[in-house]
Amino acid sequence: MNIHKKTNRPFVLISVMLAMFVGAVEATIVSTAMPAIAAELGGFSRYSWIFSSYLLMSTVTVLIYGKLADLFGRKPIFFIGMSIFLIGSILCGFAYTMEQLIVYRLIQGLGAGAVMPIATTIVGDIYSTKERAKIQGYLSSxxxxxxxxxxxxxxxxxxxxxxxYVFWVNVPLGLLAMAGVFFFLQEPVIERKVAIDFKGAALLATSLSIILFWLVEGGQAFDRTSLLSLFLVVFGIGLFTLFIWTERRAADPMMPFAIWKNPVILYANLVSLTTGGIMIGVSSYLPTFVTGVMEQPAIIAGFTLTAMSIGWPIASSVAGHLLIRFGTFKVSFAGGLSLIIGGMLFVLMTGGSGPLWAAFSSFFIGVGMGLTSTAFIVTIQGAVSREHRGSATAANMFMRNFGNTIGAAIFGAVLNGSLLTIFKKKELDYEVNDINLLLTEEARSTLPVFKMEELQHALDGSLQWVYIAVLVFAVISMLLILRIPRGVVQYDDN
Incomplete structure (x- = not known):
């Protein structure tokens, strides 16, 4: 089935990259504006929910959108998702309270679940496997x-x-992306009976929402050992088990488990889960280490994190060429090795190492992410037919998003637990929130020298445990990569 002739591929690629940029820039642009938003709207205690609400909805819906794109075509589902995202963006700008903003971010996330997977799937449709391997460099950039x-x-x-305007700047860019896909992408007519798995979609959305809520809020809104925590875990896992049981019997399941029988897809998705955890561990806590322990300004902390974002697209561009020649295993093995090197450098990092050490560590993590993510998405899209490409792409992105959420919960628990242990062991009368005093030069200048040194020592020691956890995730990633079949995978481009 060749749809390349009628489709203007360069214009579609530009439109897809624009859509991906709108989705990708959302996190960083909102993070920068959050102090100003919190200052105007108040409700600082709900600060984290501005991010969590968006993450919850986009993670929960990504699998559903992937399946709907297989059933009804990429264009209509892309338009629905982008429209919801843009409506949510417009509403966010009109929020007058933090609670309103959280609700509007939920709407934004509801649409965002469609943008990334369908944009990536469209590229999988209009380019052959060899072309796709090279084009991934553009997407990763x-x-x-x-x-x-x-x-x-x-x-x-x-x-x-x-x-x-942080939210409203998305609107013209999103509309341009939609116009490009509308005018320049031609899809084949779907000539099969459509059966929507409503029960599966409902079970999936409900179970994942409960599990993700427990991961995000556990230890903050409620104690992880409380009865409420136990109920959420049991109920969430129970509903997810029921979802699996239902899908195995559905005529046209929301999640076709048959694709997971392919060992390349299975282990690629499992590694995406662990690398998602690594990514959130580095991006969340490296700026804290650089500003709080190394006493560097925020702009230097941003530079150390940007090194990961530079390594990622460079490695991704190279991976596209290497993948055709050496195959999935060797490219992903090189990526796993880079993740371990980056993890080890973070473990060895001290307050006196300097920001360049932090940047190099971050760069190696970026290279590892670029090599593995490109190898996996190209291989997965080439290993399934067009009818399952949307679901397969969405499943891989879901695993990475889920890894982000799991990682955030684990690393947050490790950091807070370690800080409290150090305070208790040394009989220091501090709380976890006192670490905020280390994060700006103005706040540090108000601290007595002995108090600053005690807090820095506690933060340094606690973040070491976070980086040990990051290294453990990297080692697990490598062990999973070793299970990927050797050789160059033969692809099916139907």
């Missing part, structure tokens, strides 16, 4: 550009305009 430009755009908007 979107992440690097968004990581560098997001904080700059957000900072300029907050300083010279109003934080509302």
């Amino acid at each position: 979107v992440w690097g550009v968004s990581a560098v430009s997001g904080p700059v755009i957000g900072g300029l908007i907050v300083q010279y305009m109003d934080w509302k």
Whole structure:
């Protein structure tokens, strides 16, 4: 089935990259503006939910959108998802309370679940496997550009305009992406009976929402050992088990488990889960180490993190060429090795190592992410037919998002637990929130020298445990990569 002739591939690629940029830049641009938003709207205690609500909805819906794209075509589902995302973006700018903003971010996330997987699936449809391997470098560059430009755009908007435009800047870009896909992408007519698995979709959305809520809020809104925590875990896992049981009997399941029988897809998705955890561990806590322990300004902390965003697209571009010649195993093995090197450098890092050490460590993690993510997405898309490509792509992205959530919960628990242990062991009368005093030069200047040294020592020691956990995730990733079949995989481009 050749749809390349009628489709203007360069214009579709530009439109897809624009859509991906809108989705990718959302996280960094909003993070930069959040202090200004919290200052105006209040409700600092709900600060984390601005991010969690978006993450929850986009993670929960990604699998559903992937299946709907297989059933009804990429264009209509892409338009629905992008439209919901843009409506949510417009509403976010009109929020007058933190609670309103959380609700509007939920709407934004509901649409965002469609943007990334369907944009990537469209590329899988219009390019052959060999072309796709090379084109992934362009797609991955979107992440690097968004990581560098997001904080700059957000900072300029907050300083010279109003934080509302942080959300509204998405609208013209999203409309341009939609116009490009509408006019230049031609899809084949789907000539099969459509049966929507409503029961599976409902069970999937409900079970994942409960599990993700437990991961995000556990230890904060409620104790992880409480009865409520136990109920959420049992209920969430029970519903997910029922989802699997239902899908195995459905005529046209929301999640076709047959594709997971392919060992390349199985282990690629499992590694995406662990690398998702690594990514959130580095991006969340490296700036804290650089500002709090190394006493560097925020711009230097941003530079150390940007190194990961530079390594990612460079490695991704190289991976496309290596993949055709050496196959999935060797490319992903090289990626796993880079992740372990980066993890080891983080473990060995001390307050006196300097920001360049942190940047090099971050760069190796970026290279590992670029090599593995490109190898996996190209291989997965080539290993399934067009009818299952949307679901297969969405499943891989879901696993990475789920890894982000699991990683955030684990690393947050490790950091807070370690800080409290150190405070208790040394009989220091501090709380976890006292670490905030280390994160700006103004706040540090108000601290007595002995108090600053005690807090820095506690933060340094606690973040070491976080980086040990990151290294463990990297080792697990490598062990899973070793299970991927050797050789160059033969692809099916139907």
